[in-house]
Each structure stands twice: as C-alpha cells, then as structure tokens.
Amino acid sequence: MLLEIKDLHAIIKSNGKEILKGINLTVNSGEVHAIMGPNGSGKSTLSSVLAGHPAYEVTGGEVIFNGKNLLELSPEDRSHEGLFLSFQYPVEIPGVSMTNFMRAAVNEHRAYKGEEALSASEFLKLMKSRSEYVELDSKLAGRAVNEGFSGGEKKRNEIFQMAMLEPKLSILDETDSGLDIDALRIVAGGVNKLKNADNASIVITHYQRLLDYIVPDFVHILYKGKIVKTAGKELALELEEKGYDWIKKELGE
Amino acid sequence: MDIVDKVTNEDYKYGFETQIETELFPKGISEDIVRMISKKKNEPEWMLEFRLEAFRYWKTQEMPHWAHLSIPEIDYQDIYYYAAPKSESSKNPDDVDPELLKTFDKLGIPLSEQKMLSGMAVDAVMDSVSVKTTQQEALAELGIIFCSIGEAIKNYPELVKKYLGTVVNYTDNFFAALNSAVFSDGTFVYIPKGVRCPMELSTYFRINAKGSGQFERTLIVVDDDSYVSYLEGCSAPMRDENQLHAAIVELVALENSEIKYSTVQNWYPGDKEGKGGIYNFVTKRALCKGTNSKVSWTQVETGSAITWKYPSCVLMGDNSVGEFYSVAVTNNFQQADTGTKMIHIGKNTRSRIVSKGISAGQSQNSYRGLVKVTANAENARNFSQCDSLLLGDRCGAHTFPYMEINNETAVVEHEATTSKISEDQVFYCNQRGIKTEDAIGLIVGGYAKEVINKLPMEFAVEAKNLLSVSLEGSVG
Numbered sequence: 001m002l003l004e005i006k007d008l009h010a011i012i013k014s015n016g017k018e019i020l021k022g023i024n025l026t027v028n029s030g031e032v033h034a035i036m037g038p039n040g041s042g043k044s045t046l047s048s049v050l051a052g053h054p055a056y057e058v059t060g061g062e063v064i065f066n067g068k069n070l071l072e073l074s075p076e077d078r079s080h081e082g083l084f085l086s087f088q089y090p091v092e093i094p095g096v097s098m099t100n101f102m103r104a105a106v107n108e109h110r111a112y113k114g115e116e117a118l119s120a121s122e123f124l125k126l127m128k129s130r131s132e133y134v135e136l137d138s139k140l141a142g143r144a145v146n147e148g149f150s151g152g153e154k155k156r157n158e159i160f161q162m163a164m165l166e167p168k169l170s171i172l173d174e175t176d177s178g179l180d181i182d183a184l185r186i187v188a189g190g191v192n193k194l195k196n197a198d199n200a201s202i203v204i205t206h207y208q209r210l211l212d213y214i215v216p217d218f219v220h221i222l223y224k225g226k227i228v229k230t231a232g233k234e235l236a237l238e239l240e241e242k243g244y245d246w247i248k249k250e251l252g253e
Numbered sequence: 254m255d256i257v258d259k260v261t262n263e264d265y266k267y268g269f270e271t272q273i274e275t276e277l278f279p280k281g282i283s284e285d286i287v288r289m290i291s292k293k294k295n296e297p298e299w300m301l302e303f304r305l306e307a308f309r310y311w312k313t314q315e316m317p318h319w320a321h322l323s324i325p326e327i328d329y330q331d332i333y334y335y336a337a338p339k340s341e342s343s344k345n346p347d348d349v350d351p352e353l354l355k356t357f358d359k360l361g362i363p364l365s366e367q368k369m370l371s372g373m374a375v376d377a378v379m380d381s382v383s384v385k386t387t388q389q390e391a392l393a394e395l396g397i398i399f400c401s402i403g404e405a406i407k408n409y410p411e412l413v414k415k416y417l418g419t420v421v422n423y424t425d426n427f428f429a430a431l432n433s434a435v436f437s438d439g440t441f442v443y444i445p446k447g448v449r450c451p452m453e454l455s456t457y458f459r460i461n462a463k464g465s466g467q468f469e470r471t472l473i474v475v476d477d478d479s480y481v482s483y484l485e486g487c488s489a490p491m492r493d494e495n496q497l498h499a500a501i502v503e504l505v506a507l508e509n510s511e512i513k514y515s516t517v518q519n520w521y522p523g524d525k526e527g528k529g530g531i532y533n534f535v536t537k538r539a540l541c542k543g544t545n546s547k548v549s550w551t552q553v554e555t556g557s558a559i560t561w562k563y564p565s566c567v568l569m570g571d572n573s574v575g576e577f578y579s580v581a582v583t584n585n586f587q588q589a590d591t592g593t594k595m596i597h598i599g600k601n602t603r604s605r606i607v608s609k610g611i612s613a614g615q616s617q618n619s620y621r622g623l624v625k626v627t628a629n630a631e632n633a634r635n636f637s638q639c640d641s642l643l644l645g646d647r648c649g650a651h652t653f654p655y656m657e658i659n660n661e662t663a664v665v666e667h668e669a670t671t672s673k674i675s676e677d678q679v680f681y682c683n684q685r686g687i688k689t690e691d692a693i694g695l696i697v698g699g700y701a702k703e704v705i706n707k708l709p710m711e712f713a714v715e716a717k718n719l720l721s722v723s724l725e726g727s728v729g
Contacts, residue, residue, distance in 0.1 A: 051684050054676060075683035084684075091681045095699025104695060105685035112686070144699065161685060 001064070002200050003027040003169055008061035010049045019045040021225030022061070027169065030197045034211055034236060035204045037222035038244045043204045044088060046222070047173045051085040052078050066168060079105075080112035082168030082199075086158040086175050093145040098157070101145045102127060102164055109165060130163040134190040152183035159190040166194070171202045176210040188213030208240040221247055268491030268521060271356040274339040275380070275462045281330040284308060287434050290335050294403050294437075297410060307423035307433030314427045320561055320590040321619040321651055324532070325495070332497060334435045336380040336462035349385050353377075357384075360488060361715075362457045374399055376456040380465055381437030388452065398443040399454055402470050405441035412443055416474050420503035420540045420567070428499040428534045428561075432468045436501070439469035442481060444510075450481040453709055458498075460489035460520075460531070466497040473503070475510040477543065482513040482709060488556070489521040493529045495558060500535045508543030508570070513551070515708050516564075517716055520556035527586025530558025537564035541573035541599075549576040550593065551707040553716040558587060563621065565594035568602035568630075575604040578704040580716075583616030583648070584724055592622035592653075597633035597663070606637040609701050612648035613724050619651040626663040633663040641671045642700050644693075644724065693724055 003026070010020040019042045027033055037043050049056050050063065052075035063070040066081055073081065093101065106126070107117040118126065127141060134156040146154050155175055162170055172191065176184055191201065191214050203214055211219075211233065219235040220227045223244070228251060229235070239247075278289055287308050291301040316327070338353060349364065357364050357377050364377055364385045374388030376399065383401030392399050398409060405413050423433035440456040460467050475481050489496065498520060506512050514537075523530025533556075539548040550564040566575025577593035595604035604624065612618040618641070626633045641650035652669055674696050682692030698705065698717050705713050 051680075053680055075680060076686050076688050079684055079686035087681065087684075091675070091677045093678055093681070093696055093699055095702040096695050101682075101685070101687075101695065104687050104691060105682075108686040108688070108691070165685065 001026060002029050002066060004064045006062050008049070008063060009059045010045065010056050011059055013055055013057050018059070019056070019225055020049060023225070023227060025220065025227060027200050027202065029168070029200055031200045031218065032195070032214060032216045033200070033202045034216035034219045034233075035202060035222050036206065036219060036236060036239055041222045042225045043222050044173055047085055047171045047202070047204060050078075050171060051075060051083065076108070077112075079165070080109055084162050084165055084167030084170045086155075086162060086170065086172045088173040088177065090146045090154045090158055092147045094147050096145050097142055098145055099124075099127065099141045102161065105161070106164060126164065131160055133163045133193055134159045135186050136160050151178040152180065155179055155183065155187050156190070159187055163190065163194055168199050169202070170194075170199070171204070173204045174206065175203070176205055176207060184210065185213060208236045211236045223247060223251070265491055265521060267360060267488035267519065269359070270490040271352060271379075271461050273350065273352050273461070276337045276339050277333050277462065277465070278335040280333055280464070282308075282332070282334055282435060286334055290435055290437065293335065294406070296406055299410075299414065300406055303418065304434050307430050308435075310423055311427070311430035311434055314430055316427050320621070321617065321653070322559055322561060322588050322590050324559060327497065327532070329431075331464075333462065333465040334468070335437060336465035337382045338379055338384065338461070353379065353384050356459065356461075357457065360457065360459065362486070373453045373455060376401060376440045377459070378438050378440075378456060378469060379459045380462045380467060383438045383440075392450075392452075395448050395451070396445040397448060397450055398441065400441055402436075402439040402441045402472060405472070409441070409443070412474065413441065413472065416503065416505050417472055418503075420505060420538050421501050421536050425536060429501055429536045432470060432499050432501045432536070436468045436470040439471045439500070440473075441471075442473040442483065444475045444479040444481045446476045447478045449479065453482050453484055455484040455486065458485070458487040460496055460498065463492065464494065464496075466499065469500045471500070471502040473512060473514070474505045475507060475512050477508040477510060480511045482515070484515045484517070484709060484712060486517050486519065488519050489531055491521050491524070491529065495530060495532055497532045497534070498557075500537075502535070502537040502564075504539035504548055506539065506541050506543060506546035506548050506573075509545045510543060511547040511549075512539065513549045514539070514564070515712065516550075516552040516554070517708075517712055517719065518552065518554045518556050518560075519719060522556045522587050523558040523585065525585050527558070530587070531556065532559045533557035534559075534561045537562065539564075539566045539575070541566055541568045541570050541575060543573070544570040544599070545572045546570050547574040547576075549578070549707070551578045551704060552580070553704070553708070553719065554579065554581040554589060554591060555719050557589070560589040560591050562591045563593055565596070566604065567596045567598065568604065569598045571599040572601045573599055574602070577604075577606045577608070578707045579608045580611065580701040580704045580720070581608070581618060582611045582720060582724065583613065583618040585614040585616060587614075587616045589617070590619040590621055592620045594623040594625070595635060597624075597626040597630040597635070600629075600631045601633075602630060603634045604636075606635070606639070607703055608637075608639045609704055610639070610641045610650050611644070611697060611700070611720075611724070612641065612650045613644035615647045617649045617651070619653060621653040621655075623655040623657070624665055625657040626660050626665070628659045630660050631662050633660065635663075635665045637667045639667075639669045640700070642697070643671065643673045694720065697724060
C-alpha cells in the first residue's frame with residue numbers, strides 16, 4: 001500500500017470552515033486514481049492538505065504514506081518521501097532560473113537519500129533529457145520559474161519537474177485546465193511515460209477528456225468533502241453524460 | 254538560555270572580538286584631539302589645517318534629522334576618535350602581528366603572501382589604522398598607487414592635495430565635517446593615464462576596539478582612459494553598545510575613464526531586540542569630471558543598526574554616465590535610509606538607478622533619491638527603478654524620489670513596485686523539496702539578481718549567502 005487515507009478531516013485555518021469531512025482512500029503502487037466532483041467539493045483542498053499547505057489544518061483522521069505518518073512530515077519531507085503535486089496554478093518566482101530552482105530541488109532530494117549532489121554537467125544532462133518528456137524548449141533552463149510562461153507551458157513545466165524528481169505518488173490537480181488539445185496530449189504523454197509498477201497517480205479533473213489519455217483504474221466522486229462513489233473508468237463517462245445531479249439524487253438530496 | 258543566545262546570535266558570523274592591545278586617545282573630540290591625530294600620523298601642516306577648519310565648522314553644525322530614521326541621541330564626547338592595534342607602529346609588511354593576520358583570515362581576507370587571493374589586492378584597516386596593503390609592488394609596476402590614505406598624504410601630497418575634499422567638501426553635511434576633522438585611515442587609489450587596473454582593488458574595514466568610532470576616508474582618482482574596479486567590505490564585533498562609523502568616499506573619474514565601486518556592507522546590525530549595532534552614516538560621492546567618464550556604484554547593504562547613505566554621481570563631463578545598483582536588507586529593528594543623487598550638469602549625460610529594498614521583522618527601509626538636471630544639461634536621460642519586497646507585516650518600506658528638472662530636453666523615467674514573498678511561493682518551493690530558508694534565499698536572490706550580477710564574480714556568491722543569512726528566521 002502506497003497511500004492510505006483514513007477519515008481525514010480538514011479546515012481552512014483563517015475561517016475555521018471544514019472542507020474535508022472524512023475522506024477515505026487507498027492507493028497502491030501501479031494504480032491511477034481519478035477524483036472528480038463539482039466545484040467546491042474539496043478536490044483541490046485534498047491535494048493541498050496531502051502536500052502540507054499551511055493554509056489548512058487537519059482536524060482528524062490519518063494518512064499513511066509509504067509506511068510513514070504523512071501528517072507529521074514537513075512539506076519538504078513529504079516531497080523527499082516521494083509525494084509530488086502538480087499545481088493547478090503554478091506560482092511565478094521572478095529572477096530564479098529553472099536551472100537553479102530544479103538544481104536546489106534535485107540536490108535536496110539526493111541529500112535526503114544520502115546521495116551526493118550532482119555536478120553541474122550531470123545535472124544539465126538530466127535536465128535536457130527530462131525536458132524531452134514534455135517537449136519543453138531547452139531555452140526553458142534559463143527562464144525564471146513560470147515567469148511569462150503560457151498556461152500550457154506552466155503545466156508542461158509541472159510535468160517536467162515531476163520527471164526530474166521521479167515521485168512515488170503524483171497528484172495532478174486539474175492539470176488539464178486551460179490546455180488546448182495538443183498541449184493536453186503532450187502533458188498526458190509525459191505522465192504516461194513516467195508511469196511504472198512502482199509509482200501511482202491521483203488525477204483530479206472536471207472532465208472525462210483527460211481520462212481518455214491518462215486511463216484511470218478507479219474513479220472516485222468527491223462531494224461535499226467526502227468520497228461518495230467509487231467505480232471503474234466507466235464512471236467518468238457516466239458523469240460526462242449525466243452531470244452530477246444524479247449523484248445528488250442518489251444521495252437523497 | 255545559552256541555546257537561545259546561540260540561536261539568536263548565530264546569524265552574524267563576524268561578531269568575534271580580537272584580543273589585542275589597543276592604543277586609545279582619550280575619549281571625546283576637541284581641537285587637541287584633532288591635533289593629536291594629525292601628529293600621530295606625522296601629517297604635514299596643510300593637513301592639520303584641513304582638519305582644524307573642518308572641526309571648527311562641525312562645532313557650528315547640528316545633526317541632521319530629515320531622514321526617515323529614529324536616531325537616539327549620540328554623545329560625541331563619549332567616543333574614542335583614535336584606536337589602533339598596538340603592534341602596528343612598525344608596519345613592516347612582513348611583520349604584521351599574527352593576531353591581526355588571524356583576524357583577517359577568519360574574515361576570509363587572507364593577507365599573508367602564500368594565501369593571498371590572486372587577482373585581488375587588499376588594504377586591511379582595523380579601527381583607525383591600515384594594518385597591511387597587499388600586491389603593492391605588482392601594481393606599482395603599472396604606475397598604480399594603492400595605499401592607505403595616511404601613506405598617500407606622506408608620499409603623494411600633491412595628488413592628495415589636488416583632490417581631497419573636492420568631491421565632498423567638509424561643509425557638505427554634519428558627518429562630512431566630522432569625518433574631515435578626525436578621519437584616521439582609509440584607502441587611496443590612483444590609476445595613471447591609459448591603465449586598466451588588472452586586478453580588483455579592495456579595502457576591508459574592521460571595527461574592533463570597544464567604544465571607538467571609525468572615520469575612514471577613501472579617495473580614488475582614475476586618470477584619462479583608465480579603469481578600476483574597487484570593492485569594499487566591512488564587519489564589526491557584536492556588542493550591546495552602538496558604534497559610529499562615519500566615512501567619506503570620494504571618486505574622481507577623468508576623461509574616458511571608468512570606476513566600478515562595489516560595497517558589501519555587513520556591519521553588526523544589532524541583536525534581535527534592536528540592541529547594539531553600528532550607526533553607518535556615510536557620504537559617498539563620485540565626480541564624473543571628464544567627458545565620457547563613467548561611475549557605477551553597486552551596494553549590498555545587509556548590516557548596521559542604522560544606515561544613512563547616498564552614493565551619488567555628479568555628471569559634470571559631457572556624455573558621462575552614472576549608475577547606482579543597490580540591494581538594502583533590513584531585518585529585526587534595523588533602519589535604513591539609502592539611495593542616491595544623480596546630478597546632471599554636462600550634455601548628454603545618462604544615469605540609471607536600480608534600487609531593491611527588502612524589509613523584514615520590524616525594520617524600516619527607505620529609498621531616497623534625487624535626480625537633478627541643471628539648466629545647461631542638454632539631453633539628460635535618467636531611468637530609476639525602485640522595488641520593495643516585504644517579508645511579514647510589521648516592517649515598513651518607503652520611497653522618497655525627488656526630481657528637479659531645469660532643462661526641457663531631459664527624459665526622466667521612474668518605476669516603482671512593492672511586493673511580498675507569498676506563502677504560495679514558499680510552499681511551491683517546499684513542495685519540490687526545498688526548505689523554507691533555502692526557498693527564501695532563492696526568492697530573494699532572484700529578486701536582487703539584477704544588482705548582484707553587477708558585483709565582481711567572487712563576491713556575488715558571498716553577497717547571495719549574506720542575503721539569506723540576514724533574513725534567517727524572518728518568515729514563518
């Protein structure tokens with residue numbers, strides 16, 4: 001078992017509002033899980049909470065990741081342990097080149113594992129080979145992190161970083177939003193190339209479209225802070241067809 | 254308690270004190286003290302007159318209070334105006350007290366022949382005296398003079414007389430008058446015509462003696478068609494008292510010449526509660542005297558409890574260029590009021606100002622700048638950019654730009670931004686495995702990059718590290 005979430009509750013610190021109201025989810029290596037749900041159901045909050053965003057506070061439940069109590073780890077150690085979040089809105093860091101940023105990240109990961117830092121030439125070689133996964137221009141290396149990137153470039157940049165860090169669990173938070181069909185194909189292609197029997201992904205999305213490219217083993221519906229339905233990939237098609245109203249009906253609302 | 258002390262003081266790496274016997278003049282300032290300093294330095298009569306004139310003027314002046322600073326009362330009679338490591342008297346280059354060599358070693362400024370950094374010459378000043386100047390012979394072969402100002406007064410009186418006080422007159426301001434009266438050591442540089450100085454020249458200023466003030470004086474003259482890059486560094490022991498540092502730096506650039514002057518200012522900033530630290534009240538000015546001359550100031554200001562400093566350019570020669578690149582960091586209770594003055598006098602003169610302020614803790618950080626275009630300065634151009642970065646919500650950033658434009662052909666541009674390091678930027682770095690402190694270092698380094706890149710390479714790395722260290726503990 002790679003990830004086990006048990007009865008997870010979380011609130012927004014600033015206003016005390018409860019967003020996650022008892023999430024249960026188990027993810028094994030080699031699996032792809034899709035999480036779908038209407039706006040405001042808590043999908044992005046779930047990814048932020050798992051990554052340790054300071055705006056949220058966990059008020060109950062537990063999360064075991066890779067045999068460790070995830071909630072006790074700092075955000076950077078969650079990353080070191082192999083948790084990766086592809087942000088819905090990647091932030092810009094003006095003046096910091098992608099090269100310096102990724103070099104700091106990769107070397108911190110290596111230090112955590114007790115490995116030596118990569119030399120400049122080894123690192124640049126790695127960067128070049130991984131940028132090919134998502135057909136990113138080599139000029140990227142000299143540009144500041146996400147600064148002046150188009151929407152599509154930002155998302156490709158997220159998957160590029162994922163390729164650099166080789167996580168055990170990737171959470172893709174609406175990676176498809178704002179992408180045209182070509183960009184979507186490239187991004188999904190990158191994710192698929194990185195997929196193997198030892199890692200897993202959680203794909204958060206509104207649309208079935210992305211799941212044509214990244215095929216899930218399980219589809220979960222998150223509604224009002226809880227997972228209310230789990231099925232195979234056909235559930236996504238059903239949702240696409242019927243919308244969320246039938247779920248609400250099923251729940252007796 | 255020890256642990257608390259350790260953690261809060263760890264940030265300032267240079268806070269140690271050298272145990273060495275110090276010769277001190279009695280505390281306080283008077284005509285007698287001024288005469289004693291001059292006599293101690295075996296100065297000629299004209300130099301004593303220069304000092305006395307300045308002293309008499311100073312007595313009539315009051316401390317200025319126009320800056321956005323809250324400066325506690327300073328008792329000028331409670332300061333030692335002359336303090337010198339005792340073993341200095343001989344100043345035989347091979348005979349520097351090992352304790353002093355060790356001190357500068359510890360500061361990363363090796364002075365012994367074997368360890369000297371190649372491509373760099375250093376004048377090391379502790380308290381009121383220069384303890385050693387390296388690479389002098391190699392430079393002398395090119396006709397370059399690089400020595401302490403004291404030696405220059407003795408050995409090159411004509412040059413010193415010709416330029417000293419011509420850029421910053423003692424009547425310029427209160428601290429300039431004080432410095433002109435009691436200045437002790439500092440550096441003199443002369444680059445003869447047509448020489449490109451092949452190495453970085455640098456001065457390292459160290460305050461060591463308790464209760465003393467440091468009043469250094471630097472004069473750099475670059476003759477026609479010549480170039481020099483000069484770097485200044487400084488530090489002081491950690492003490493509960495405030496110590497005064499009031500320097501004057503004068504630069505003279507003649508025809509087609511260029512001076513690049515870089516400062517990494519790391520005086521002790523005081524502790525987390527705002528106790529102690531250096532008062533850094535400095536007058537720095539360059540005269541672009543010749544046509545096509547250029548002066549570039551680059552400063553990274555991280556230290557000092559209070560900074561009052563405006564490195565400026567008087568653009569007298571036609572086509573002359575003045576630049577000012579600054580990163581000023583304030584944390585805890587530090588205060589800084591810093592900026593520049595660009596005075597356009599010649600035709601087709603250009604100036605560029607890039608100021609990056611970073612405020613953290615409960616500090617106050619102000620940019621103050623003047624762009625003045627005189628009536629005859631045809632086609633003057635200025636571009637100013639003043640950015641402020643805030644960390645936390647208890648600090649202040651202020652911008653005071655002044656413009657006096659007296660010629661219609663002038664084009665003056667001013668841009669200003671204020672931003673904060675967002676929780677989301679830090680979290681983004683954290684999510685990639687980068688610790689918060691390193692993340693702040695990266696973000697601040699990126700913000701200050703345009704200025705840091707202007708520093709000589711060896712110092713760019715040091716300056717970057719210094720930025721992160723100065724901001725340690727300011728987020729979260």
